[in-house]
Amino acid sequence: MSGDPIQESFKTLHDLKAIFSDHVALAAMDPGREVYRVRWWAPVERGTEGGLWWGVTVLQPGKVGDEYFMTHGHFHANRSRAEYYGTVSGNGMLLQMNPDRSTWAEVMAAGSLHYVRGENAHRIANTGNSPLVVWACWPSDAGYDYAPIAERGFGARLVESDGRPVLLEGN
């Protein structure tokens, strides 16, 4: 990988305050607390057709109220561009939402492999007690569209109920 650009992104509770439901619980937490970081390899420039990027996300364990720590989530700007996720370690869920806002969760555990169709929004949540480490591979011309998630979230939230993850319909 030497010589090729490695990029990094780092998100705190402050950065993600808009996506969690329980604002009272959030206000009592350290806004500088790390939620996740992404480190990715971009061997070709953003927007290159046919190129691929590859990254690793480390998502910390935690909850805001009863809602699990999660990534912001996004659609791809180019809605035809798919993505693979694979779980390295930890336990969590991959949330996918299709264009009709139907939302479902796939169990992530070491070795699990997940396909995200180009038209689906995607986010991951950590339902365990250790960091959730996940790799992803996506086209370098996929782009990102965060706005629909920032405005309306997903069609369901992943919360802990009686010690288990439960997907609750509605935002």
Added chain:
Amino acid sequence: MSGDPIQESFKTLHDLKAIFSDHVALAAMDPGREVYRVRWWAPVERGTEGGLWWGVTVLQPGKVGDEYFMTHGHFHANRSRAEYYGTVSGNGMLLQMNPDRSTWAEVMAAGSLHYVRGENAHRIANTGNSPLVVWACWPSDAGYDYAPIAERGFGARLVESDGRPVLLEGN
């Protein structure tokens, strides 16, 4: 992965007889001996723009004369379509050849990650004593172009010399 098509390919020494250099050594070997198998997940149809496929190759250890067991190797029919390789277990080399037939080898060991630019031919060779297990991710509209390799091979061969892998220029 349930419900999505899994495809498989299986190659013996007989299937690969054209790619090895030492025909005398090959004639003394069992033509039905397994060299490699590939099992891949095709969640979208071949030719789908923006889709991705994901596969695992298990390449057996062995040599034909002093040349390591290897995959056939190919270009992508669409020369803009890139690919990632990652090593799960075993030891080997990823051979890449650019359009000018310049050929190089990258060391594959557990955890190594490799980018194949769209215009480069690629093959893997097992330089160890156990199966080389490798995953790959590539666009579902990459396609395959085997003919240039079948006709001229790569620009170099990977052989064992004094117990070590050495890349020899020329086909």
